[in-house]
Amino acid sequence: MNRVVVTGLGPVSGIGIGVDEFTAGLRSGRSAAAPIRSFDATGFPHRYAGEVPAFRPEAVLRRLRIADWGRSALFAAAAARLAVTDAGLPLPAADPGRTGAVIGTTSGESTVVEQLVAELVDGGYPAMSAEALRQAPAERLAYAVSAELGLAGESVTLATACSASNYAIGYAYDLLCSGEADVMVAGGADSVCRWAHAGFFRLGALTERQCRPFDRDRSGILTGEGGAALVLETLDHARARGARIYAEVLGYGVNCDAHHMVAPNEDSVAACMRLAQENAGVKPADVDYISTHGTGTPANDLCEARAIRAVFGDHVPPVSSIKSMLGHTMGAASGFGAIATTLAIRHGFLPPTINWANPDPELSWIDPVPNTARPATVRVAQNNGFAFGGNNAITIFGAIR
Amino acid sequence: MTGVVTGCGVLSAAGDSVTDLLAAVRAGSLVGTDVRGRFEEPLPAAEAPAIADFDVRRLLGRKGTSFLDRATALAMVACGRALADGGLTVDDDNRRRVGVVLGTTTGSLRSTMDFSRDTLVQEKPYLVNPVLFPNTVMNCASGQAAIRYGLRGVNATLAGGPLGFLYALRYALNAIRRGYADALLVGGVEEYTPNTAWAADLTGDGPAGEAAAVYLLRRPDAAAAGTPRAEVLAVATGFHPDDPAEGLAGCARRALATAHVRAGDVWAVAGGDPDPDTLRGVVPAAVERLPVRPALGDCQAATGALALGALLGRYAEDPAPHGRPALITGRSRDGGVAVAVVRGWRRAGDHHG
Numbered sequence: 001m002n003r004v005v006v007t008g009l010g011p012v013s014g015i016g017i018g019v020d021e022f023t024a025g026l027r028s029g030r031s032a033a034a035p036i037r038s039f040d041a042t043g044f045p046h047r048y049a050g051e052v053p054a055f056r057p058e059a060v061l062r063r064l065r066i067a068d069w070g071r072s073a074l075f076a077a078a079a080a081r082l083a084v085t086d087a088g089l090p091l092p093a094a095d096p097g098r099t100g101a102v103i104g105t106t107s108g109e110s111t112v113v114e115q116l117v118a119e120l121v122d123g124g125y126p127a128m129s130a131e132a133l134r135q136a137p138a139e140r141l142a143y144a145v146s147a148e149l150g151l152a153g154e155s156v157t158l159a160t161a162c163s164a165s166n167y168a169i170g171y172a173y174d175l176l177c178s179g180e181a182d183v184m185v186a187g188g189a190d191s192v193c194r195w196a197h198a199g200f201f202r203l204g205a206l207t208e209r210q211c212r213p214f215d216r217d218r219s220g221i222l223t224g225e226g227g228a229a230l231v232l233e234t235l236d237h238a239r240a241r242g243a244r245i246y247a248e249v250l251g252y253g254v255n256c257d258a259h260h261m262v263a264p265n266e267d268s269v270a271a272c273m274r275l276a277q278e279n280a281g282v283k284p285a286d287v288d289y290i291s292t293h294g295t296g297t298p299a300n301d302l303c304e305a306r307a308i309r310a311v312f313g314d315h316v317p318p319v320s321s322i323k324s325m326l327g328h329t330m331g332a333a334s335g336f337g338a339i340a341t342t343l344a345i346r347h348g349f350l351p352p353t354i355n356w357a358n359p360d361p362e363l364s365w366i367d368p369v370p371n372t373a374r375p376a377t378v379r380v381a382q383n384n385g386f387a388f389g390g391n392n393a394i395t396i397f398g399a400i401r
Numbered sequence: 402m403t404g405v406v407t408g409c410g411v412l413s414a415a416g417d418s419v420t421d422l423l424a425a426v427r428a429g430s431l432v433g434t435d436v437r438g439r440f441e442e443p444l445p446a447a448e449a450p451a452i453a454d455f456d457v458r459r460l461l462g463r464k465g466t467s468f469l470d471r472a473t474a475l476a477m478v479a480c481g482r483a484l485a486d487g488g489l490t491v492d493d494d495n496r497r498r499v500g501v502v503l504g505t506t507t508g509s510l511r512s513t514m515d516f517s518r519d520t521l522v523q524e525k526p527y528l529v530n531p532v533l534f535p536n537t538v539m540n541c542a543s544g545q546a547a548i549r550y551g552l553r554g555v556n557a558t559l560a561g562g563p564l565g566f567l568y569a570l571r572y573a574l575n576a577i578r579r580g581y582a583d584a585l586l587v588g589g590v591e592e593y594t595p596n597t598a599w600a601a602d603l604t605g606d607g608p609a610g611e612a613a614a615v616y617l618l619r620r621p622d623a624a625a626a627g628t629p630r631a632e633v634l635a636v637a638t639g640f641h642p643d644d645p646a647e648g649l650a651g652c653a654r655r656a657l658a659t660a661h662v663r664a665g666d667v668w669a670v671a672g673g674d675p676d677p678d679t680l681r682g683v684v685p686a687a688v689e690r691l692p693v694r695p696a697l698g699d700c701q702a703a704t705g706a707l708a709l710g711a712l713l714g715r716y717a718e719d720p721a722p723h724g725r726p727a728l729i730t731g732r733s734r735d736g737g738v739a740v741a742v743v744r745g746w747r748r749a750g751d752h753h754g
Contacts, residue, residue: 105560113510
């Protein structure tokens with residue numbers, strides 16, 4: 001079995017594009033929350049989201065013809081390009097068939113689908129444009145990465161909703177562990193869209209302006225978007241090319257609630273943590289930091305905090321939710337969590353949970369690293385991801401030894 | 402380690418058994434179901450290779466089924482049949498080790514587009530029906546199947562369009578090899594709706610089809626795994642936009658090498674593609690070809706699952722290919738390629754002809 005390491009990071013987010021900006025954003029507790037620009041939010045009671053208005057795909061991409069791809073594919077490809085550049089990965093690869101891409105998503109090319117809906121409303125089904133129909137399939141998120149980087153290995157999109165990046169990282173980790181690939185680009189992408197904004201609002205899960213995870217008065221998520229990519233390689237491959245190593249992927253776990261499509265399940269989330277820790281060969285006491293799913297809804301944060309207590313007992317490490325800064329970037333969320341976790345290990349700091357004002361007496365065991373980043377030695381960190389459909393996925397990273 | 406197929410659940414325009422499926426694929430002419438009157442919206446054609454007479458309430462009961470979209474309901478029924486056919490009883494001792502892995506293209510395009518349309522045409526943009534919100538996520542079918550059958554193990558959805566099933570099969574095989582699961586329901590599902598019908602028509606991919614095919618894949622050493630119908634030896638994938646034919650050939654060679662199978666021993670190639678030149682030069686010229694698309698239309702992520710069904714039909718009816726390897730191939734417009742190596746057996750009790 002090969003050891004697997006992280007050698008490159010590519011965040012395209014509302015708090016920074018590229019690893020330097022993103023790291024500075026995490027350290028300073030920057031917020032991406034702003035009035036929605038992606039669509040006309042007139043008529044919505046809540047009109048804030050965590051968008052990436054500074055995203056200029058043409059400034060990052062070298063090979064893709066931008067008009068051929070939807071926004072989510074462009075997020076994925078740009079994140080991947082930034083990650084391989086950060087990794088100093090020579091491209092084209094010596095053996096392109098042993099380098100691949102695994103990308104997670106919730107809603108795939110949602111803005112393309114919404115374009116089709118607008119065409120349909122105006123002129124009926126036959127008015128839908130063939131070009132948009134060709135761009136709509138979600139498999140194109142991974143294909144955009146492979147096409148941009150000239151990769152010939154596995155190119156797969158995992159559509160496991162809001163934990164999809166962790167699924168992607170886990171699957172890539174397996175392919176590297178078992179020797180089926182040398183390098184994998186893994187992460188996720190999603191775009192802000194009307195239907196998700198409306199759906200979360202009607203579920204009562206959408207906050208007005210600020211996402212405040214673990215706060216007593218937390219009121220829901222902020223919809224967000226972006227692309228997150230990590231370059232993962234076998235340790236041997238990374239060492240042979242003299243790569244800088246951020247951290248090691250220690251393992252992961254996935255399971256399913258089989259309980260409810262939307263409501264999280266405490267026992268199942270706890271079971272997923274145990275699976276991930278067992279797979280990674282770590283004990284709860286080894287974990288120095290948890291990057292939580294932390295959506296900021298009353299139900300999620302309570303469920304997640306209770307599951308953490310069930311697994312960690314009286315030794316709950318500090319936790320934080322970067323969704324307080326980014327919003328809920330859906331399929332990219334646990335990819336950003338993985339990047340933040342990796343940076344925490346590499347640079348020795350805990351990203352904060354911003355917008356935090358009042359402790360929740362029901363979550364007394366939770367230290368959410370309120371508002372200000374904190375210096376800390378992080379040897380092992382856990383990155384939580386949960387999703388509609390009960391698709392839990394948790395990745396675990398460690399300092400390289 | 403390989404995975405063994407011990408059960409299957411098929412719903413197709415050609416019928417609900419692998420025998421029906423094989424007969425239609427062999428006949429090679431489009432299976433037509435009258436779809437007039439099925440929807441309020443106009444359709445591009447009066448007939449389509451859609452499943453006839455699917456009644457979710459009759460098959461799954463009234464409880465919890467009224468808000469299911471068609472793709473989800475089809476997947477749930479197919480999953481139930483595969484579990485029953487494989488004789489796997491799910492209980493508290495094993496449910497954490499049993500899961501679902503499905504291939505899709507965009508989930509239910511109709512669910513998503515209808516939900517999104519409400520944000521444009523309702524009096525207020527937020528006047529969507531929240532009960533229908535989970536139908537817009539692409540993992541809806543796998544999540545609902547897990548709930549219905551109480552499956553808490555590995556649960557994943559792979560968006561792969563025409564390669565969806567093959568990606569799901571590879572993902573599932575990995576999960577079994579890595580020891581994450583003992584049994585997985587692996588399949589592909591696509592619904593026929595005005596949305597898919599027009600999408601296929603407008604992009605020249607038509608006619609759109611409809612199918613759900615799910616297989617129970619188990620660890621080969623699982624106690625009481627039952628008599629296997631087939632074994633999945635290897636699945637290889639790649640991305641070759643510049644030369645997909647050569648990419649597919651390379652993929653086939655890798656899959657065969659992993660499976661320790663000689664190309665000359667391959668007796669059949671199944672897939673969506675009716676092109677008789679597929680893998681020419683890799684497999685023997687006299688290989689039997691089972692393309693599903695001419696009979697069943699564009700079934701996208703279910704295509705590979707139907708191809709496996711047609712192969713199971715062949716293994717069941719004929720002693721000649723017993724134990725011999727076959728390939729399932731897939732190719733996407735954008736350059737994705739995938740090949741699975743399987744072999745099947747004629748079991749005692751498989752009926753003749």
